Amino acid sequence: MSQEQLIADRRRKLEALRALGVDPYGRRYDGAWANAMVRGHAERLMLDPGQTASDAPVRVAGRIVLLRDMGKLAFLHLRDSSGDLQIGVSKKEAGEAGWALFKLLDLGDIIAVEGRIGRTKTGELTVWAGGESALTLLCKSTRPPPEKWHGLTDVDLRYRHRYVDLFANPDVMRTFQARCRVIECIRTCLREQGFLEVETPMLQPIYGGAAARPFTTHHNTLDLDLYLRISPELYLKRLLVGGMERVFEINRNFRNEGISTQHNPEFTMLELYQAYGDYHSMMEIVEGMFTRCIDMLGGGYHRPFGGYTLDFTPPWPRQTYGELLRRHVGIDLRDREAVRKRAESMGIVARLNRKPAPGPPAASRPGAAIDHAVLVNEIFEESVEPHLTGPLFVLDYPAELCPLTRRHPNDSSLALRFEAYIAGMEVANAYTELNDPAVQRDTLSRQLEGEGDETMRVMDEDFLTALEYGMPPAGGLGVGIDRMVMLLTNSASIRDVILFPLQRPLPAERLR
Numbered sequence: 444m445s446q447e448q449l450i451a452d453r454r455r456k457l458e459a460l461r462a463l464g465v466d467p468y469g470r471r472y473d474g475a476w477a478n479a480m481v482r483g484h485a486e487r488l489m490l491d492p493g494q495t496a497s498d499a500p501v502r503v504a505g506r507i508v509l510l511r512d513m514g515k516l517a518f519l520h521l522r523d524s525s526g527d528l529q530i531g532v533s534k535k536e537a538g539e540a541g542w543a544l545f546k547l548l549d550l551g552d553i554i555a556v557e558g559r560i561g562r563t564k565t566g567e568l569t570v571w572a573g574g575e576s577a578l579t580l581l582c583k584s585t586r587p588p589p590e591k592w593h594g595l596t597d598v599d600l601r602y603r604h605r606y607v608d609l610f611a612n613p614d615v616m617r618t619f620q621a622r623c624r625v626i627e628c629i630r631t632c633l634r635e636q637g638f639l640e641v642e643t644p645m646l647q648p649i650y651g652g653a654a655a656r657p658f659t660t661h662h663n664t665l666d667l668d669l670y671l672r673i674s675p676e677l678y679l680k681r682l683l684v685g686g687m688e689r690v691f692e693i694n695r696n697f698r699n700e701g702i703s704t705q706h707n708p709e710f711t712m713l714e715l716y717q718a719y720g721d722y723h724s725m726m727e728i729v730e731g732m733f734t735r736c737i738d739m740l741g742g743g744y745h746r747p748f749g750g751y752t753l754d755f756t757p758p759w760p761r762q763t764y765g766e767l768l769r770r771h772v773g774i775d776l777r778d779r780e781a782v783r784k785r786a787e788s789m790g791i792v793a794r795l796n797r798k799p800a801p802g803p804p805a806a807s808r809p810g811a812a813i814d815h816a817v818l819v820n821e822i823f824e825e826s827v828e829p830h831l832t833g834p835l836f837v838l839d840y841p842a843e844l845c846p847l848t849r850r851h852p853n854d855s856s857l858a859l860r861f862e863a864y865i866a867g868m869e870v871a872n873a874y875t876e877l878n879d880p881a882v883q884r885d886t887l888s889r890q891l892e893g894e895g896d897e898t899m900r901v902m903d904e905d906f907l908t909a910l911e912y913g914m915p916p917a918g919g920l921g922v923g924i925d926r927m928v929m930l931l932t933n934s935a936s937i938r939d940v941i942l943f944p945l946q947r948p949l950p951a952e953r954l955r
Contacts, residue, residue, distance in 0.1 A: 449587045456547045457583050465544060469581035472555045475504040479525035485560050485568050495561030495571060503528060503570055504555040504581060506610055507548060508588075517545060518569075521556065524616060530556050531563070531571045538575035551584035602938050603946055615939075621740060622928045622940055626693060628739045629713060629924075632732055638689040638715060643678035645671060645695065649903045652676030652847070655698040658708075671697035676847065676919065677906045679716050680876065683917055684909045691715035693924065704936040705868055707944050711924040716876070720918030722859050725873035726836055728920060729863055730757040733834070733927070740931060747933050748866050751832055759834040759863070764823065767837060771827045776819050776841060777856070786818040789825060816843035831864035846886040848874040865930055873920040880910035 444452065460467045476484075481501055488496050505521035505528070519530040534542045548554065556579075558572040572578055589596075589611050601608040601615075608615050630640065648667065650657040652674030660669050675692050682690050696712050717724055733755055737744060744755040765776050774781040786792050795813050819841055831837070838861045842850055845858035859875035877883050887902050928940040938944040 446587070450585060453549055453583070453585045453587070456549065457585060460544070460547050460580065460583065463540075463543060463547075465580055467580060467583035469553070469579070472502075472504055472579060472581060474502045475555060476501050477525040478503060478505065478521065478523050478528040481528055481560060481570065482526070482568060485562075488560065490560070490562045492562050492566040493564045495559050497559075500557050500559050500573060501570060502555060502557045503530075505553065506584075507550055507552050507554060508610075510548065510550055519548075519554075521554070522610060522613070524620070526613070529563075529567055529569045530558070531561075531569045532578070533571070536571070536573055537577065541572075541575040541578055544578050544580065548580070549584060549587070551586070551588040552580065553582040553584070555579040555581055599946070602944050603949070605942055618928075618932045618934060618940060619942060621932050624739060625736050625928055625931060626711075626924065628736045629732055630693070632735045633691050633715065633728075636689070636728075638691045638717075639687060641679070641682060641687070641690050641692055643672075643675040643692060643694070645697075647672050647678075649901055649905075651901050651903050651906070653696075653698075654844075656700055658697050658699045673698050674712070674921070675714050676921075677903055679714060680914060680917075680919070681906065681909045683716055683718055684912055684914045688718035688915070689716070702945060704938070705926065707925065707937050707941055709945065710937075710941070713922040713924055714920065716917050716919045718915040718917050721875040721916070722838075722861050722873045722918055724918040725871075725920040726759075726761075726861065726863075729836075729871050729873070729922065730759060732922070733757075733931075736927075736931060746931070748930055749933075749935060751866050753832070753834065753865060753930070755834055759836055761836045761838055761861075763839045764837055764841070765839070765857075767827050767831075768819070768823055771830055772822060774822075779815050782815060782818050782822065785822055789822065791818060791821045791825070795821070814843060816841040820844055828864065828869070829867045831867055833863070833865040835864050836861045837864060843889075845874065846890050847877055847883070849877045850882075868926050868930075869923070870926045870930065871920060871922045873918065876914070876917040876919045878910060878914040878916060880907055883907060883910055 457467045481503060484501070490496060503521060503523075505523035507519050508522045508527065509518075509520035511518045515534040517532045519532065520527050521530055532545055537545060556570060556572050557574075557577045558570045561569050561571050563569055588607065601612070609619070610616070634640070646660070646662075646669045648669060650670035650673050653676065655673040657670035657673050660671065661667070662669055673696055675694050679690055679692060691713060692715075693711065693713050695709060697709050699708065700706065702708065715728070734744070734757055737746070737755055746753050746755065768774060768776050772785065774785055776782070783792070792813060795817070839851060839857045840860045840862075842848070842856055842858040845860050848858040848860045851857040851859055861873050862869045863871035877886070884907055891902060925937050925940050928934070929937060932940065934940050
């Protein structure tokens, strides 16, 4: 039958259920066991093939994902968030009313079953429905699930119809369960170290704290342009000034930029600050969080990701930005002529000259020369990052790229910053924080004058005022939660670990 015919058939069954006095959209149902609990209990019972337990019946609930009607006997597979479980239904046991209800069930319906745990003659764990009231319809599905229950395989539809993807593809459910466990593990890890979880504004009058283009909105009552935050950094540092010495936020950030397997405009970031720490303290935290989450998930420190086998065993290697640039590109980051020639040969200069101006406030000057540090970093991203299998800490970035970072004590052209790379992806970014208000004003002013990344050319006077009251020396860290979950679950795309990733709207004809 066509999709339209299948839907029409299900709607006829819905009306037939109503004629039988059955509410097709169910009611409260208490006492249901998770399918995993039933499996665990069955293991303890140690039933033989063909044996049924004599203890009290159990209650289960879930979605029908397999249905085999053998005349006077039927088997269903119910799926809940913990997995699948076989249900046996006998026409004799169900009685006339129960069997009539069963005959109106379809794949995708959500039902509850009360019955005794047993094993079939072949040893299959089964809950045998017992009595006329053993089957309870909780929700009639009027749209059929993916054909033959082989799963939703079209990648675009999987992301658009995540509600189907979750119940049709058990691996997807397990990935998102792992994501929830990872986030909870991070929270536990940080709380044990004395960090407080805080909340900072998502709507900001001045965006800052990262090199990115913001989304812009407008508050009507105040007649004020606002920006969805690109980072909570400057607000979290204000809390250090206020005396909250260890703070973190697992937050939603928004960056008005491209979409790829590694980027989504809305993403989840862990950001934390530790008074009296530095970027070495942050390395210890990154290693500790990853190893703690791996221990929680299981599977060991050697883990597959795409074509790699990654070794998360701490301590992770450390190498400087300059060393890596020399090794993979053969140039010194201070050699301006060599950098420009390489950038021109790679097409970087031409591409940056075509690049649109950043979102408001647009402070860059049209036709201004491209900054040396920006060219170096473009070369690094294209020619070095793909080789960083890691896990690896890349240390000491060009200072012009890091206006919020303390300078290296032995070389003021470098910043005390690291990025952690795994499988060619940046997963963490950390600083020894700059807390000298005069130096901070100078670095932000240089950004406004055209140095460094064009998307960081903003001045936050209130933040500078906060620094003048005194911010303790500190380490600061940002970790991309989505990318972290990708790595720990062997997920190829960031869209595989975001429940509802941003998608281009479908044409009207595809929505029907």
